[in-house]
Amino acid sequence: MRAIDEYTATFGEDAGYLNWAAFGPISPAATTALHDTAALLATGRADDIGAASGNDDAARRDVAALLDADADEVTLHPSSTHALQQALAGLDGIVIASAAEFPSVTITLERAASASAGRLAPRWISPAGTRVTPEAVVAALDPAVSALVVSHVDFRSGYRADLEALREALGPERLLIVDAVQSFGVVDEDWTAADVVVGHGYKWLRAGRGSGFARFTAQARERIRPVLSGRIATAAAGLPADALPEPAPSGQAYAVSAADPLASAQLAAAAAEIRAVGVADVAAVLAERVDAVLDIADRHRIPVTSPREAARRAGIVVLAPTDPERVGAALAASGIAVTVRDGAVRVSPHAGTSADTLGMLDEALTGVVNS
Numbered sequence: 001m002r003a004i005d006e007y008t009a010t011f012g013e014d015a016g017y018l019n020w021a022a023f024g025p026i027s028p029a030a031t032t033a034l035h036d037t038a039a040l041l042a043t044g045r046a047d048d049i050g051a052a053s054g055n056d057d058a059a060r061r062d063v064a065a066l067l068d069a070d071a072d073e074v075t076l077h078p079s080s081t082h083a084l085q086q087a088l089a090g091l092d093g094i095v096i097a098s099a100a101e102f103p104s105v106t107i108t109l110e111r112a113a114s115a116s117a118g119r120l121a122p123r124w125i126s127p128a129g130t131r132v133t134p135e136a137v138v139a140a141l142d143p144a145v146s147a148l149v150v151s152h153v154d155f156r157s158g159y160r161a162d163l164e165a166l167r168e169a170l171g172p173e174r175l176l177i178v179d180a181v182q183s184f185g186v187v188d189e190d191w192t193a194a195d196v197v198v199g200h201g202y203k204w205l206r207a208g209r210g211s212g213f214a215r216f217t218a219q220a221r222e223r224i225r226p227v228l229s230g231r232i233a234t235a236a237a238g239l240p241a242d243a244l245p246e247p248a249p250s251g252q253a254y255a256v257s258a259a260d261p262l263a264s265a266q267l268a269a270a271a272a273e274i275r276a277v278g279v280a281d282v283a284a285v286l287a288e289r290v291d292a293v294l295d296i297a298d299r300h301r302i303p304v305t306s307p308r309e310a311a312r313r314a315g316i317v318v319l320a321p322t323d324p325e326r327v328g329a330a331l332a333a334s335g336i337a338v339t340v341r342d343g344a345v346r347v348s349p350h351a352g353t354s355a356d357t358l359g360m361l362d363e364a365l366t367g368v369v370n371s
């Protein structure tokens with residue numbers, strides 16, 4: 001069996017699940033890792049406790065490999081919002097962001113600015129269709145701009161930003177800070193265009209909650225003061241009691257306290273699983289599932305507002321029927337899980353989404369259109 005087929009065979013969620021952009025039902029590999037680690041933590045043996053905390057290194061290593069980064073540039077966090085706090089709180093200058101970004105970006109940037117005593121300020125942009133294009137960024141640039149913070153894939157429009165073009169628009173000096181929550185592990189991206197990448201494992205990676213992470217390049221570490229870092233983020237080996245050592249000379253400078261070995265075990269298992277299959281293969285099968293959803297929408301003449309071009313989309317298809325609430329209710333009544341919000345129905349399949357699930361969507365929409 002091909003690795004990709006073995007991977008898609010591990011999807012065990014209920015039929016009708018098309019809400020991966022909200023939550024990823026956790027994979028058998030992550031579940032096993034969770035149970036194994038819980039067993040280690042139950043013995044009280046020093047070796048077992050040590051082995052459980054070894055999951056942190058494994059998680060950082062596997063995430064780093066997916067980012068084409070060094071493990072010591074990667075830190076673990078309870079969520080991607082915690083990771084964004086690290087990236088934004090220590091920045092100076094003007095930071096461009098779309099006012100329509102997920103609140104992990106908007107609220108975090110606003111709060112960081114208000115705590116900065118004037119060192120940091122947001123520059124909100126409102127690009128058409130919430131698409132953060134290079135043109136929209138260039139129009140907001142001036143010498144005071146120090147960074148752009150952007151979702152790689154927008155949670156609402158499904159638009160996939162062009163990181164290479166954004167990097168070119170910003171120039172080499174300004175920081176490109178990317179929220180990769182809606183694409184990490186399922187889009188074959190060159191993450192090295194970004195200075196900071198944050199993400200989590202609880203959607204597309206199927207790792208469960210508590211699995212946030214961030215990567216900080218050397219350029220990011222030069223510009224972002226580690227103002228929120230904590231006891232494990234220093235250059236000292238061991239516990240820095242009775243001393244105030246300098247921040248660690250690595251991504252660890254943006255860590256706070258020890259990661260949860262259970263969450264790390266799940267993240268490591270999920271990231272290793274994706275690595276073993278290869279992101280390119282996962283992305284190719286996901287693209288087929290997205291095409292199938294688009295085909296179903298087109299056959300039912302339901303307008304689609306998310307991008308159709310392969311390079312500008314990931315796993316989110318946005319339907320804009322005239323009565324989204326009614327469509328959403330009909331889908332729910334047919335056992336189909338999607339997100340209905342802001343006048344649209346967000347459908348998000350994964351590579352492992354079954355033909356049965358797609359058939360259920362087709363059938364439910366037939367019912368809606370006919371009624």
Ligand SMILES: Cc1ncc(COP(=O)(O)O)c(C=O)c1O
Nearest residue numbers: 079080081102104151155181200
């Ligand atoms: C783009 C984006 N960023 C961040 C988050 C929230 O992530 P976390 O719960 O890890 O803070 C979400 C959740 O839906 C999201 O869609």
